[in-house]
Amino acid sequence: xxEKTAKWVFWAGTLSxxxxxxxxxxxxxxxxxxxxxxxxxxxxxxxxxRAFERHNCNDCHTILGFGGxxxxxxxxxxxxxxxxxxxxxxxxPETALxxxxxxxxxxxxxxxxxxxxxxxxRWVGEIDNHDWPPQxxxxxxxxxxxxxxxxxxxxxxxALIQQESCLSCHALGDRGESKGPRLEWIGAxxxxxxxxxxxxxxEKVAPGAEMPAFDHLxxxxxxxxxxxxxxxxxxxxx
Amino acid sequence: MTYKSQSVAYPYFVVSLLLFALQIPMGLWLAxxxxxxxxxxxxxxxxxxxxxxxxxxxxxxWLLLGFMGATFYLVPEETGTELAWPKMALAQLALLSxxxxxxxxxxxxxxxxxxxxxxxxxxLDFLVVIGALMFLANIxxxxxxxxxxxxxxxxxxxxxxxxxxxxxxxxxxxxxxxxDWYYWWWVVHLWVxxxxxxxxxxxxxxxxxxxxxxxxxxxxxxxYVELGLFLFTGIAGTGHHYYWLGAPRYWLWVGGxxxxxxxxxxxxxxxxxWRDVRHRTQPLLPRLTWVxxxxxxxxxxxxxxxxxxxxxxxMINYYTHGSQVTxxxxxxxxYGAYVLLNLTFFYFAIPxxxxxxxxxYEEKTGHWGFxxxxxxxxxxxxxxxxxxxxxxxxxxxxxEPYIVAQQPIRFWMFVVGVHGxxxxxxxxxxxxxxxxxxxxxAATA
Numbered sequence: 001x002x003e004k005t006a007k008w009v010f011w012a013g014t015l016s017x018x019x020x021x022x023x024x025x026x027x028x029x030x031x032x033x034x035x036x037x038x039x040x041x042x043x044x045x046x047x048x049x050r051a052f053e054r055h056n057c058n059d060c061h062t063i064l065g066f067g068g069x070x071x072x073x074x075x076x077x078x079x080x081x082x083x084x085x086x087x088x089x090x091x092x093p094e095t096a097l098x099x100x101x102x103x104x105x106x107x108x109x110x111x112x113x114x115x116x117x118x119x120x121x122r123w124v125g126e127i128d129n130h131d132w133p134p135q136x137x138x139x140x141x142x143x144x145x146x147x148x149x150x151x152x153x154x155x156x157x158x159a160l161i162q163q164e165s166c167l168s169c170h171a172l173g174d175r176g177e178s179k180g181p182r183l184e185w186i187g188a189x190x191x192x193x194x195x196x197x198x199x200x201x202x203e204k205v206a207p208g209a210e211m212p213a214f215d216h217l218x219x220x221x222x223x224x225x226x227x228x229x230x231x232x233x234x235x236x237x238x
Numbered sequence: 239m240t241y242k243s244q245s246v247a248y249p250y251f252v253v254s255l256l257l258f259a260l261q262i263p264m265g266l267w268l269a270x271x272x273x274x275x276x277x278x279x280x281x282x283x284x285x286x287x288x289x290x291x292x293x294x295x296x297x298x299x300w301l302l303l304g305f306m307g308a309t310f311y312l313v314p315e316e317t318g319t320e321l322a323w324p325k326m327a328l329a330q331l332a333l334l335s336x337x338x339x340x341x342x343x344x345x346x347x348x349x350x351x352x353x354x355x356x357x358x359x360x361x362l363d364f365l366v367v368i369g370a371l372m373f374l375a376n377i378x379x380x381x382x383x384x385x386x387x388x389x390x391x392x393x394x395x396x397x398x399x400x401x402x403x404x405x406x407x408x409x410x411x412x413x414x415x416x417x418d419w420y421y422w423w424w425v426v427h428l429w430v431x432x433x434x435x436x437x438x439x440x441x442x443x444x445x446x447x448x449x450x451x452x453x454x455x456x457x458x459x460x461x462y463v464e465l466g467l468f469l470f471t472g473i474a475g476t477g478h479h480y481y482w483l484g485a486p487r488y489w490l491w492v493g494g495x496x497x498x499x500x501x502x503x504x505x506x507x508x509x510x511x512w513r514d515v516r517h518r519t520q521p522l523l524p525r526l527t528w529v530x531x532x533x534x535x536x537x538x539x540x541x542x543x544x545x546x547x548x549x550x551x552x553m554i555n556y557y558t559h560g561s562q563v564t565x566x567x568x569x570x571x572x573y574g575a576y577v578l579l580n581l582t583f584f585y586f587a588i589p590x591x592x593x594x595x596x597x598x599y600e601e602k603t604g605h606w607g608f609x610x611x612x613x614x615x616x617x618x619x620x621x622x623x624x625x626x627x628x629x630x631x632x633x634x635x636x637x638e639p640y641i642v643a644q645q646p647i648r649f650w651m652f653v654v655g656v657h658g659x660x661x662x663x664x665x666x667x668x669x670x671x672x673x674x675x676x677x678x679x680a681a682t683a
Contacts, residue, residue, distance in 0.1 A: 003455070031485075059352075060286050103276060185639060
């Protein structure tokens, strides 16, 4: 290879890649509005992003998979644990994570910051990013919903979940609300006893939790609900 | 050393080495935070996030100061003139070190831009820009006045201008998180897989010409090809970071294909080094400098080329993205590509700045330093890789919640920490050895 060819390789390689990259950048920027629901990106979301940066959250947590790897990814945090759990962790990490082997700093956020960050996470959760991360993939939850529907007729626990309107706060499959954590997530994380105890007196297990006590149910009923929720995690291979 | 102004490189090397030594204990603290429970009272005043910001910013700062020192050493010899403004080079060092140290102390008090790797607050960004402009002006004016252009110089200046330009994309506040990360990678990816590679290729070519005595024409010809391939794969290869941030689906194809080609230019660099060594007209001395040089090209290929390729394809990256797999690749590639590059250059340049006869020096401690650090970093990267594969399987495939999946990983982070202690010992030896380099005993006798 002569020097002339070598120089040609340099310019052809560099410029072709650059032109392709800039052209795709131009197109990507046009598509971002639709892919990220820019119409819902209001001032509160922006304020939340500023607070998120001010407190350096991203050097422990990943978001969209980028950042520190020391704490859970926040891309779908809103759908996974819901508004109440997010707020409790932001306001009182020292009590919310008292039993955890990994701690989150108490940064004394203002009420405004807590609301803003929650709005920010809610908006991030809706970004169309090809269904990443896999553990929060909606396809995965769908299988648990199918199971619930299949067993609802014969499972008394499923009937109890309907009767007590759990899904007016919690998500299950693609149904329910994001006020509390998603039931599949609880099932993967907690035992049936813990769930039964929590149902009896949430305040005792998780101080500051907004969930009401279900002490009108019998201990046996609470345990049944616990076993049912734990069983939901089985579909994820645990 | 042929030109007097080349000696401004030395203080750059000293500051750079001291910051390197500080980076390692911070890393040990991070590893400990993974394997042990740090009490709430400690986390409240010194969170993991702060330690991570310090660990990574020290790395960037010392690597850049090392590159700058190397540039100040290299440019007079390439152009055949003195530097345009050697005093300004020292002022620039003072400005950038002061800015860097202020930033790092600021992190301790929560003064941060709050974006990973780009935590330096915006007011300080402007001081960095001033420092970069001083640097580029000094180098460019020296080259223009000399009117002598070589491919090595071109690659170096091109890389430095590219580096400075990309930094600007990291300064603004972006309202949209996806857009934010899109341009964040213009700084981070286009630095390490673009600008840094240009600078590295120039520094390696320069050292190879000087150390092997191979004809400049041959080295420079292959430098063009290397650079062409680096930029061809590296620029569009940025797409491998755009898979899951809310960008269109075509990035899975573009990122996947271009970044799968990224190992080739590194392989060419390995081949070029090997060819130059075979056609050498001078003996391979000093031995330690060559240990570093060969170590660098090999670990550059393993860390950046192989460990990078391992998780760059979208169907694999869907599961590994944002896990310890990335951390494993990050540590080994930075070490192979840029840490060893700087250290090789220091071992090449310091004996010459100090006018040791034949550029040789007393090597013994240096060998210990090299092997401890290198084996330590390799062991650490393997432990990170095990942690990463576990995390990928438990969290991403099995769907276990993050904190449940982290439990078995804590042991592997302990293994990381143990290797970190070996790295610390190695780095302290390297830094001490380089700062107290002596001519060989036979020469002093």
